[in-house]
Amino acid sequence: MIDFHSHLLYGVDDGVKDREGSLKALEEYRALGIIRGIVFTPHIYNPYVKTNVKAIRTVFEDLQAEAEGMGIRTWLGAELFVRYQELKTIPAFGRFALCEFDVYNEPLGFADRIDRDLVEGQGLDVILAHVERYEWLEPGSAKARQLKERGYLFQVNASDVWPEEKKTTARWLASGMVDMFATDNHGRAPGLPEVLLRACERYPDVVSRMNEIENAVTA
Numbered sequence: 776m777i778d779f780h781s782h783l784l785y786g787v788d789d790g791v792k793d794r795e796g797s798l799k800a801l802e803e804y805r806a807l808g809i810i811r812g813i814v815f816t817p818h819i820y821n822p823y824v825k826t827n828v829k830a831i832r833t834v835f836e837d838l839q840a841e842a843e844g845m846g847i848r849t850w851l852g853a854e855l856f857v858r859y860q861e862l863k864t865i866p867a868f869g870r871f872a873l874c875e876f877d878v879y880n881e882p883l884g885f886a887d888r889i890d891r892d893l894v895e896g897q898g899l900d901v902i903l904a905h906v907e908r909y910e911w912l913e914p915g916s917a918k919a920r921q922l923k924e925r926g927y928l929f930q931v932n933a934s935d936v937w938p939e940e941k942k943t944t945a946r947w948l949a950s951g952m953v954d955m956f957a958t959d960n961h962g963r964a965p966g967l968p969e970v971l972l973r974a975c976e977r978y979p980d981v982v983s984r985m986n987e988i989e990n991a992v993t994a
């Protein structure tokens with residue numbers, strides 16, 4: 776299984792700070808044994824996070840070699856903050872654009888820009904990052920359905936599944952719209968890979984969708 780959303784490249788965004796921290800995080804995945812693939816998705820165009828874009832590929836190549844030695848496959852992607860800019864990203868597997876948004880304010884017309892720049896412009900599939908976070912997007916709402924109809928995939932952070940009183944996440948899961956769990960691992964909270972596994976055990980219907988996506992990209 777693959778973790779599609781993480782900030783484990785050291786020193787490039789608000790994720791893991793140093794090489795040692797990255798290795799420690801990778802070791803956690805290795806010890807768990809089941810998550811054998813990680814997509815690194817550093818923030819890009821995020822107005823609240825400084826990203827060292829120039830370092831991304833160098834750090835990725837360094838960690839990819841280390842991960843390989845641990846039996847973990849890794850890929851480079853990005854988490855693109857969508858506002859009103861022209862949308863460009865680093866697509867994971869040359870195929871997926873992981874998109875995040877302002878939590879409180881919907882960037883008006885964003886889906887049209889995504890379709891124009893990413894879907895039609897670059898032939899990408901779109902993953903909406905941590906859908907449970909956005910105050911402007913109700914689980915199961917007409918707006919959510921419209922985004923689904925555009926073919927976007929919905930990702931939920933595994934750490935938002937618990938505690939049970941996290942009602943928004945529970946409603947997302949009940950809506951049947953969730954396609955994927957991921958850790959969004961910034962290297963701050965140990966145990967996230969295990970939380971991802973537990974979320975998967977609890978919601979096998981989400982796992983079957985994840986498996987379809989994984990099979991398509993790793994075949």
Ligand SMILES: [Fe+2]
Pocket residue numbers: 780781782854904959
């Ligand atoms: Fe993230």
